[in-house]
Amino acid sequence: MTQWIQKKYIGLVSSRFRNFKWKGDKIANASCAFCGDSQKNKLKARGYFLINKKGQYYFHCHNCGVSLSIGPLIKDLDPTLYREYRLEMFKEKNPEPKQMKFEKPEFKKTPPVLLDLMLDRLDQLPVDHPAIQWVVKRKIPKSQWCRLFFIDDFMKMEDISPSYKDKLVKEPRIIIPFFSAKGELTALQGRAINDNPLRYVTLKIKENSPLIFGLDYVTMGNHITVVEGPLDSLFLPNAIAVGGSDMKRVLTQLPKDKFTIVPDRQPKNKEICKIILRLIKDGFNVSLMPDWLKGKDINDYVLEGWSPDAIMTTIEENTRNGLKAQMEFAQWKKV
Numbered sequence: 268m269t270q271w272i273q274k275k276y277i278g279l280v281s282s283r284f285r286n287f288k289w290k291g292d293k294i295a296n297a298s299c300a301f302c303g304d305s306q307k308n309k310l311k312a313r314g315y316f317l318i319n320k321k322g323q324y325y326f327h328c329h330n331c332g333v334s335l336s337i338g339p340l341i342k343d344l345d346p347t348l349y350r351e352y353r354l355e356m357f358k359e360k361n362p363e364p365k366q367m368k369f370e371k372p373e374f375k376k377t378p379p380v381l382l383d384l385m386l387d388r389l390d391q392l393p394v395d396h397p398a399i400q401w402v403v404k405r406k407i408p409k410s411q412w413c414r415l416f417f418i419d420d421f422m423k424m425e426d427i428s429p430s431y432k433d434k435l436v437k438e439p440r441i442i443i444p445f446f447s448a449k450g451e452l453t454a455l456q457g458r459a460i461n462d463n464p465l466r467y468v469t470l471k472i473k474e475n476s477p478l479i480f481g482l483d484y485v486t487m488g489n490h491i492t493v494v495e496g497p498l499d500s501l502f503l504p505n506a507i508a509v510g511g512s513d514m515k516r517v518l519t520q521l522p523k524d525k526f527t528i529v530p531d532r533q534p535k536n537k538e539i540c541k542i543i544l545r546l547i548k549d550g551f552n553v554s555l556m557p558d559w560l561k562g563k564d565i566n567d568y569v570l571e572g573w574s575p576d577a578i579m580t581t582i583e584e585n586t587r588n589g590l591k592a593q594m595e596f597a598q599w600k601k602v
Contacts, residue, residue: 273324273337273491277316282345286312288467290491293318301410302331302345320488331409332504333577343413346492382452386442387551398441401460406569411501414484416442421457421468427456428470438463446483447476454478456497475563481507492582493528499565502575503582520585527552527586531564534600547592552584555599 276293281287283295285304295316296488298304305311313329327334335343342349382388390412392399398417407415418424421440425432440457447453455474457468469478480497485505492506502504528551533539547553560581561571568578587595 268357270318270322272352272355272359276337276341276348277324279348280341280344283467284314286311288308294524296387299328299330299333301333302328304328304330305456313421313465319486325486326382327504330359331408331410332502332579334407334504335484338395339484343410349543363529375531382442382444385387385423388413389415389417389441392417397439397460399545401441405498405566406458407566407576409496412500414442418442418457423499424455424457428472432472436463436541440468445476445478447473448482448485448487456480458498477509479507479509493526494565502565502577503579509544510576513556523550523554527554527582528552529556529565529582532556532558532560533563534558540600543596544593547588549595550588552586552588553592555592555595556581557585558599 281297282297283300285300286309287295287297289295296312297314297316298309298312299314304313311330314326315329316324316326318324323336325334325336326340338349338352345504382458387398387404387538388410389398396417399402399412402412402415409587417439419439422430422437424435424442438459438461442457443456443458444452445456446452451473453464453471453473455470455472457470459466460554471478481500485491485507492500492503494500494503494506497508500508528546530539530543530553532555543553556568560568560573562568565578585595
């Protein structure tokens with residue numbers, strides 16, 4: 268069982284968390300290392316190490332909303348320790364590994380390393396970099412910058428997918444990678460940071476894979492919030508984003524009662540309304556954001572001054588299904 272290894276490494280990184288303390292055999296409490304928890308009250312400790320239904324540890328902060336399994340958490344805090352963690356986890360899962368097979372440089376083929384070689388990860392860029400200035404302006408949480416990349420010449424992405432040769436423009440873009448639940452790179456989305464009206468360009472790596480952002484990051488056993496935009500999902504705990512507006516792509520991933528779908532607020536868009544009504548009739552939980560919120564998506568609400576916690580509360584308060592959802596939808600689309 269890998270749980271004891273995870274607990275061991277939680278102890279090794281515990282010095283990064285102010286007020287760290289085990290509350291029991293399987294629960295630890297600490298001040299969040301990502302948001303600092305509180306600048307005014309150093310005793311505030313709203314971060315927790317917990318065990319999910321799969322018996323694996325994860326960290327969740329009730330202040331900034333960051334939610335990470337232990338592997339990604341260690342990787343963010345200490346890349347060197349992360350390599351030791353991966354090695355020990357591998358040995359635990361493979362009691363008699365073949366040494367030659369393990370030493371084979373398979374890491375060069377894994378998507379995250381490939382992206383690290385080709386692109387610049389946002390959390391490793393200087394504060395005056397244009398990409399950093401862009402995400403700061405959009406108020407994207409700093410704890411999530413490690414999931415985004417930057418490329419100064421978008422045409423270079425032809426090296427990842429030759430099928431796009433001579434179809435891409437030479438310009439700087441933020442790169443949003445899409446991974447499967449197993450960590451396989453399935454698609455890339457380039458977000459313009461200049462005045463290009465074509466804000467998003469999507470490159471499919473695996474044509475038959477659903478365009479879902481965040482499958483590699485969420486805890487599948489917990490309730491998942493589904494939004495339309497990948498950047499919107501970065502503000503919410505345990506959230507994924509479905510590329511485009513075809514929310515039914517999530518059907519094959521989890522039972523319906525494990526989702527709350529939060530579509531963009533576009534009541535005048537007939538195509539979007541058709542999709543929402545279909546989802547409601549199919550039995551999904553749908554949260555239709557109220558008209559007093561300015562903007563159409565999560566990032567807009569944040570830019571208007573709403574905190575992620577307040578947005579999550581609004582989502583929960585407006586979640587409906589069945590007949591109640593149909594009645595609310597009938598009023599929502601009239602606004």
